[in-house]
Each structure stands twice: as structure tokens, then as C-alpha cells.
Amino acid sequence: MKKLGVVITDGVGFRNFVMSDFITEASAQFDKIIIYSGLPESCYKNFDNPKLEIKELAVFKEGKSTWAFRKWKELAHLQKYKSFYGMRDNLKVGYPVNNSVRSVFIKSLYVFTKYIHSNASILFAEKLQFSSFSKNAITKEYIRILKEDKPSHLFFTHQRPPYLAPFLYAAIQSKIPTSTFIFSWDNLASKGRMLGSFDNFLVWSQLMKDELLYFYPNVKGQNVEIVGTPQFEPYVLSKYESSKENFFSKFNLDPAKKIICYSCADVSIGPNDPIVIKTIAEAIRNNEIEFPVQLLVRTSPAEDDRRFKAIRDEFPEIIWNVPKWVLTRENHQESWSQRIPSQEDITDLRSLLENSDLSINMCSTMSLDFMLFDKPVINTVFGNRQNGLYDDQRFLNYIHYKKVTDGNAVTIAKDKKQLIDQINQSLINPDERKKERKNMIDLQIGQELPGTSKRIAQTLSTFNE
Numbered sequence: 001m002k003k004l005g006v007v008i009t010d011g012v013g014f015r016n017f018v019m020s021d022f023i024t025e026a027s028a029q030f031d032k033i034i035i036y037s038g039l040p041e042s043c044y045k046n047f048d049n050p051k052l053e054i055k056e057l058a059v060f061k062e063g064k065s066t067w068a069f070r071k072w073k074e075l076a077h078l079q080k081y082k083s084f085y086g087m088r089d090n091l092k093v094g095y096p097v098n099n100s101v102r103s104v105f106i107k108s109l110y111v112f113t114k115y116i117h118s119n120a121s122i123l124f125a126e127k128l129q130f131s132s133f134s135k136n137a138i139t140k141e142y143i144r145i146l147k148e149d150k151p152s153h154l155f156f157t158h159q160r161p162p163y164l165a166p167f168l169y170a171a172i173q174s175k176i177p178t179s180t181f182i183f184s185w186d187n188l189a190s191k192g193r194m195l196g197s198f199d200n201f202l203v204w205s206q207l208m209k210d211e212l213l214y215f216y217p218n219v220k221g222q223n224v225e226i227v228g229t230p231q232f233e234p235y236v237l238s239k240y241e242s243s244k245e246n247f248f249s250k251f252n253l254d255p256a257k258k259i260i261c262y263s264c265a266d267v268s269i270g271p272n273d274p275i276v277i278k279t280i281a282e283a284i285r286n287n288e289i290e291f292p293v294q295l296l297v298r299t300s301p302a303e304d305d306r307r308f309k310a311i312r313d314e315f316p317e318i319i320w321n322v323p324k325w326v327l328t329r330e331n332h333q334e335s336w337s338q339r340i341p342s343q344e345d346i347t348d349l350r351s352l353l354e355n356s357d358l359s360i361n362m363c364s365t366m367s368l369d370f371m372l373f374d375k376p377v378i379n380t381v382f383g384n385r386q387n388g389l390y391d392d393q394r395f396l397n398y399i400h401y402k403k404v405t406d407g408n409a410v411t412i413a414k415d416k417k418q419l420i421d422q423i424n425q426s427l428i429n430p431d432e433r434k435k436e437r438k439n440m441i442d443l444q445i446g447q448e449l450p451g452t453s454k455r456i457a458q459t460l461s462t463f464n465e
Helices: 011-017 022-029 064-080 085-094 101-115 119-132 137-149 162-173 206-215 230-236 244-250 273-285 306-314 343-355 366-372 393-397 399-406 416-428 434-444 452-463
Strands: 003-008 032-037 052-056 153-156 178-181 200-203 224-226 258-263 293-298 319-321 325-327 339-341 358-361 377-380 411-413
Touching (some): 003 022, 003 137, 011 022, 011 230, 011 339, 022 032, 022 452, 064 085, 085 393, 085 399, 119 162, 137 162, 153 162, 153 452, 178 452, 200 206, 206 224, 230 366, 230 452, 244 343, 258 273, 273 293, 273 306, 273 416, 339 343, 358 366, 358 416, 366 377, 377 416, 393 399, 399 434
Parallel strands (some): 003 032, 003 153, 032 052, 153 178, 178 200, 200 224, 258 293, 258 358, 358 377, 377 411
Antiparallel strands (some): 325 339
16 A cells, blocks of 8 residues: 655645645555644645545654754754855854853854764764654654554655654654655755755755755765755646736735835844835835836735834835735744645735736745746845844855856845836846746756646655555
């Protein structure tokens, strides 16, 4: 019996693998599908599939020793690859600013891993990490569940969440083959170590495959499959279609005006969002934009819109799209991960991408979303270490985004004048970077959007043979 276990870790994984066509396509390849969910079981109440079973996983919380070994592993990985700006930046950002007991311990790890960060030492730290929770009650429960269910393959939809390490350990102990999907385009070259070692990997593109083989030398090329990403598949699925008329009516948009969409980051990296929004709004009020335009702001799904109250009051003409993501569980160690999207929000996002004339964001994945619809993109980075604003210009040095800027797929605005000039130029000649946008999509997303879920399901089926 071909039985697929699917580990859904968070709201984005829910969007990618539950709200796409993946479950339907996997049902055609497997006799049974069990979703092991890091989200509450209630999230799946609208799904009626006789082959599908939902099991909500108990939430694992790290003990001190597990945390210490994981921290060692992650810091050693960052130290090993600190020639990459993103890795080096994460090392810098993560360095403690006080001298608490925990901070002193982390500082000592910084010193130790500066000199000891071989691949063997990283794998040794991971072995100690896994050993530290091997006797944990939740780990034992995970082992019991997997031995009872006997999935023939276990697919992790995200490679990084550390609280899932015990579930991976349980799979290894139960001798169940595993695979994982590399979650995002910036994860390998900028973020810390993945949660553990998997048998097979699914990646977006040849570029991502090359990165995986570089940063994880134990991985063999024949165990990595290029499948594209379901992140963008809703843009070609009929259930998320909506008419232009519905979109304009819902958001009270003026059909006679062009739409500038500003996409916010979350507050941790987007404190300059209100400054940029105000800059655009003032330029519109002062007739500095050469076309009749309206500003639509989409906030981050990871947070609500409370931090924008002042600017909403000052500029009531701004149109707001606050993503309809529902917080499904309180008091989780990564609370943002417990927010899931509604079908309405995915439909709204697709309509926004289809109907906007220009995207402005701070080096966001949303740049790719808009490029898929062949829309011009401006990246605003107003802050640096000298001007007192949050230093978002440093993100231009992250290798995943450097490819975007070096490929001339976007323009970069570092101040008000550059931004206004680029807005006008983009609206005058939206096709100016058309070729570069297509090249960037081809580089970052290695397969066509139609059929992505089917491709992933078929690939997982081959792992089961």
C-alpha cells in the first residue's frame, strides 16, 4: 500500500500544499495520505477526501540541551559559509547585546564555531541535538504514531522548523524514507541550517539545486529533483480567478487611474514601510506622478495592520489590503507560523497582481509574484548605516537578491527622488525590463506553473518505488 505522510508545518505550507491542487494530485498517486499537521486539526474541516486523514501533532518544545546543540549546529553552519553576505549578516544580527547566562553561552559558541565549523563538526552537533530529545515523551509519541501508521514515505513541506526535528528523528528510527521541499528562494544561501538530514529533496530550480549541493556536501545530486514551487500555482488555478470588475468594486478602486501596489514586509525587517508609503502618498497628492494613480497597500500576512494606524489616518485616500489570514493557535513558539490564509485572500492577491500597474516593495518575494504577471518592480531601500533609518540596503547584498538586481529585473530606489523618477519611468514604459523579468523567473522557478502539484506528487511517488 502506497501511503504518503505529509508534514504541514505552518500557514505558508498550508497554502502551498493544501490550498493548491497537491492533495488531489497526491490522491491519484497514493492509496492513502496522512497529513501530520503542526496546525490545529480544525484547519482542515472543509476537506472531504476519503483517502485523506489528518493527525495534529503535539507541539514539541525544546529543552535547554536540545536548544544548545541546535544553536551550535546553526552557528557552525553560518560560520562555515560566512563569505556569503546573508550568512554573515545573520551572524551579526544574532550576536547577543547583553550578558545574560544564555547570551554568554551564545557568545562562547560564536568563538568556538569561528574556528571549529567543519561539516563533520556540524553533523556531530546535529547527532547530539537528536540524541538530546530521543527520550522525550513527545518524541516517543511521534515514533509510536509512525510505527502505527507505517507511511511508505514521509514528505516535509518545509526544511527548517527546528520543532519538527523530533518528528524527523522518529521517521529515521522507524526506517521511513523522507524528503523535503526547500521552502523559499533565500533559505539555502542566507538562512541557518536545515532541521536535519533527509533522503531526498525537492527544489524550485537548477539554481536552487546547485546551492543545495554546495551548502550540504553530503547530499547527492541524484537525490535532488527540480519541481518548481506550488507557492505560485494558485495564479493558474481557476478556483482563485476573479473578474477585474469584482476586484475594483471590492476595493473601491477607480478604473480611470493606474494602480501602484506597495507590499509591506513584517515589522522585523520593514520598519521603513510607513516612510515609503508616506513618500508615495505625498507624491500623489503633490501631483509628482505623471499619471492619475491610486495607491493600494498590502500588509504582511505575518501581522495585523495596527502599526499603520497613523498613516491611515493621515492619508485616508490610500486603499488597504490586509491579508485575511487567521491565527489558529495562541502561545506557539513561532506564532506567525500558525496563521493560515483564506481562499478569499489568495483570490484577492491574484487579482491584485493581475490588475496592478506597478509593484513597489523592499526586496520581497513579492517581486517574483509581480514578475510572473510581467509587471514592473521597484525595490525601495531607504535605510543605511549612516542615515539613521533601518538598514534595509544591506539586503541588496544577499546573494539571492543580488541575482535579481544584477539581472536588471528591478530598479532600486534609495531615496524619494529616485523613487518618484522610477515610478514615472515604469508607468511610461512598463515593458522596459520585460526580457529581464522573464529571465529572472526562468532562473528562479525552474518549471512551468501549470501542473506543479501533479509534478510534485509524481516525483514523490517515484521515491516510493
